[in-house]
Amino acid sequence: MSSKKIRILVAKPGLDGHDRGARVVARALRDAGFEVIYTGLHQTPEQVAETALQEDVDVVGLSILSGAHMTLVPRIKKMLLENGMSDVLLVVGGIIPEDDAEELIEGGSADRVFTPGDPLDKITGYISSRFE
Amino acid sequence: MQQLVSELLNGNRRAAARLISLVENDDPQKRELLREIYPHTGNAYVIGVTGAPGSGKSSLVDWLLKELRRDALTVGVIAVDPTSPFSGGAILGDRIRMQDHAMDQDIFIRSMGTRGSLGGLSRATREAIQVLDAFGKDIILIETVGVGQSEVDIVRTADSTLVVLTPAGGDSVQTIKAGIMEIADIFVVNKSDLPGAERTATEINMMLDMKSDAPWRPPVVPTVSVANEGIEELWKSVQDHRRYMEESGRLIDVRRERVSRELTEQVEYLVKSHIWAQVKEEIKLDDLVGKIVNREQDPYSAAGELLETIDFYGKDT
Numbered sequence: 183m184s185s186k187k188i189r190i191l192v193a194k195p196g197l198d199g200h201d202r203g204a205r206v207v208a209r210a211l212r213d214a215g216f217e218v219i220y221t222g223l224h225q226t227p228e229q230v231a232e233t234a235l236q237e238d239v240d241v242v243g244l245s246i247l248s249g250a251h252m253t254l255v256p257r258i259k260k261m262l263l264e265n266g267m268s269d270v271l272l273v274v275g276g277i278i279p280e281d282d283a284e285e286l287i288e289g290g291s292a293d294r295v296f297t298p299g300d301p302l303d304k305i306t307g308y309i310s311s312r313f314e
Numbered sequence: 315m316q317q318l319v320s321e322l323l324n325g326n327r328r329a330a331a332r333l334i335s336l337v338e339n340d341d342p343q344k345r346e347l348l349r350e351i352y353p354h355t356g357n358a359y360v361i362g363v364t365g366a367p368g369s370g371k372s373s374l375v376d377w378l379l380k381e382l383r384r385d386a387l388t389v390g391v392i393a394v395d396p397t398s399p400f401s402g403g404a405i406l407g408d409r410i411r412m413q414d415h416a417m418d419q420d421i422f423i424r425s426m427g428t429r430g431s432l433g434g435l436s437r438a439t440r441e442a443i444q445v446l447d448a449f450g451k452d453i454i455l456i457e458t459v460g461v462g463q464s465e466v467d468i469v470r471t472a473d474s475t476l477v478v479l480t481p482a483g484g485d486s487v488q489t490i491k492a493g494i495m496e497i498a499d500i501f502v503v504n505k506s507d508l509p510g511a512e513r514t515a516t517e518i519n520m521m522l523d524m525k526s527d528a529p530w531r532p533p534v535v536p537t538v539s540v541a542n543e544g545i546e547e548l549w550k551s552v553q554d555h556r557r558y559m560e561e562s563g564r565l566i567d568v569r570r571e572r573v574s575r576e577l578t579e580q581v582e583y584l585v586k587s588h589i590w591a592q593v594k595e596e597i598k599l600d601d602l603v604g605k606i607v608n609r610e611q612d613p614y615s616a617a618g619e620l621l622e623t624i625d626f627y628g629k630d631t
Contacts (some may be wrong), residue, residue, distance in 0.1 A: 186339045187402070187427070212403035219426050222410035228418040233409065236423055238331035266328055 188249065188313050189217045190241040195258065198248035199223055199273045207275060207305060215277035216241075227254060231261035241309055246276040251286070259291040271312055274301065275305070319350045324451055327422060330449045334424055341423050348441060354448035356392070359556060362472030364434060364494070364612035365431060367460025369478045370504040372411035374548070375457050379415050381549040382453055386418040390446030393457040394436050404428075426579035433467030434458040440471060440486060440576075441453075441493055444546060469497040469618040470572065473565060474555045478502045479518070481510035489521040498556045502548060506536035530558050592624050 190244065192208045194201055201223055208218045219237050221229070234242050242262065246254060254276055262270055274298040283295035293312075295306055321329035333351075337344050348445050363378075373392060382389050393408035408423035415421045424446075425434040434459060436442075446454050458468050469475050478496035489495055495518075503515050518534050533551045537544035559565040593599060602620065605611040 185429075187429070189335075194589065212398060212405050213401050215398075215402045217397075217406060219406045219425050221416075222407075222413060223414070225416075229413065234414055235328055236331050237425060238335045261479075285405055307407045 184206075185216065187215075187217050188241065188309070189219065189239040190243055190309070191219045191230070191237060191239045192243045193221050193225050193236050194223050194245050195230050196248045196250045197253045198246070198264055198309040200247050201222070201245070203247070203275065204243075205246070207302065209244070210302040210306055211261075214310065215231060216306075216309070225309065225312045227257040227261055230258050231265055234262060234264045235269060239270065240313065242272060243273045243275065246274060246278070248250065249277070249297060251276065251278055252282055255286050256289065256291040271309070273309070275300075280302035316350065319347065319448075322445065323354060324349070325450060326585060327419075330422060330445060331424070331511060333445045334436045334438075334442045336408045336436040337445065338426065338429075338436070344441075349445055352496065353434065356447065358447040358451050358454045358473075359390050360456065360472045361552060362456045362458065362468035362475045363478060364458040364475065364497075365478030365502075365504075366462070366480070369460070369480050370537075370539045371457050371460075374476075374502065374537065374545075375408075375455055375546040376411045376414065376480060377539055378455065378552075379412065379421060379550060381545060383415075383420070386419060387452040387523050388450065389422075390443075390449065390451035390454045391421065391423040391457070392439055392442050392446070393423065393425050394423065394439060396431045396459050397436075399430075400483030402429075404419060418432070422449065422451065423610070428459055431467075432465065435459045435467045435471060438465055439467075443471070447567050459545050463491065464493040466493060466497050470575065473559060473568070474499045475551055476500045476502055476552070478504050480505045481508045481514045489517050490524075492614070495521065498570050499530065500532055500551045502512040502537045502540055502546070503534060506544065509537045511536060519535075529562065529564075530555065559628060588626070589621070589624055593620065 190211055190304050192204050195205055208220050211218045215301055219239065221233055230242065242257065244255060251274060273294050274292045278295050279296055286292040286295060294308055318329050318333060335345060363375055365371050370629055372393065379389060391412065395406045395408060395409060396403045404427035406427060409423060415423065424442060426434045426439060431437045439456065443454055457597055458465065469474055474498050477494060479501065481503065491533055501518050504510055515534050515536060522532060526602055535544055535548045535551050537548055547565060591600065602616050606613050606616055
């Protein structure tokens with residue numbers, strides 16, 4: 183009778199003010215049957231990690247268009263680990279150069295990076311596949 | 315599992331979050347967990363905030379949190395948003411307005427999807443309240459989904475219910491309709507800087523004055539949540555109502571009614587699961603359905619016959 187639903191925090195850390203992309207992705211995740219917690223703009227890494235903890239999410243999705251991803255992503259990953267949330271999937275979306283994406287994934291900060299041009303079902307499909 | 319509960323009682327936020335997930339997901343251990351938690355509940359005061367979509371519930375909760383923290387009260391917030399009837403997914407966006415409190419260790423905010431429940435709360439809101447109550451929160455604020463006229467589960471859940479209205483919400487007949495207009499302990503006319511606010515307040519007051527013998531006459535509080543106007547008065551009204559509930563003995567009565575309802579529901583739940591466990595084991599439900607569809611039998615006597623085969627006192631009772 184257990185009815186587990188995958189919960190995803192969609193967060194915008196840092197100082198960019200553009201959340202159209204995050205909203206479109208949030209909507210697509212909703213339509214794919216996920217529970218999406220959306221927290222709005224200008225989140226500090228501390229706020230993202232604390233929200234992930236209180237909401238007990240399975241996935242943290244970070245939308246970053248400011249160029250600060252190499253600082254923000256590892257910091258948030260570190261705080262999630264400090265909170266004992268090592269099993270949380272961390273996914274990044276935004277304008278991320280290929281080399282940076284590789285570095286984030288190889289360094290263990292991100293599980294996957296999506297960039298402009300990636301279709302929405304690639305994102306929802308990836309997350310679904312990780313919880314089969 | 316016991317460890318998770320003792321961590322909760324020690325104030326571990328991760329344990330609180332995990333436990334809410336377990337009850338929300340109908341985990342097989344849910345009943346056992348709630349049983350362990352129950353002796354530690356009953357100390358929190360529950361305040362419900364309900365009203366139409368976009369009426370400003372989340373912003374009011376945000377400002378109320380500031381008042382509550384000024385009084386050094388610890389708070390749990392449960393914010394409910396609708397689950398899609400089509401995909402089962404949800405956008406839970408109430409936290410957007412509450413971000414100032416994200417790092418306050420004495421505030422714990424949890425968003426929940428309705429997951430099929432139609433009364434304005436989610437299926438597991440009451441259980442989540444128990445978790446936050448045992449967690450030691452002084453006040454638990456419940457924000458319902460945006461409601462229309464008849465989603466009134468909150469009144470059976472909260473000790474004080476705030477109904478948030480906005481100006482220009484229809485003519486004065488709306489104020490005497492049954493449902494949401496009956497459940498308020500406090501009316502809030504939010505966005506009171508907009509035209510028509512005074513008229514809305516007057517119409518609510520006129521409706522309230524039609525019934526002069528009520529022991530508690532709900533106040534009508536104008537607020538402008540974006541400008542932090544009227545919030546102090548609102549918090550004062552909530553405190554007045556709480557005092558009334560405690561001093562009149564009404565709080566004990568409503569909590570007793572609530573326990574009685576919950577007990578009934580639990581018994582019904584156990585009976586139901588007991589029956590269906592056996593029906594699924596022993597009876598070919600499909601055959602019966604076929605007979606009823608073919609008009610060989612009617613559903614009323616079929617149900618009676620089915621029940622006669624249930625062993626109420628045997629094996630796993």
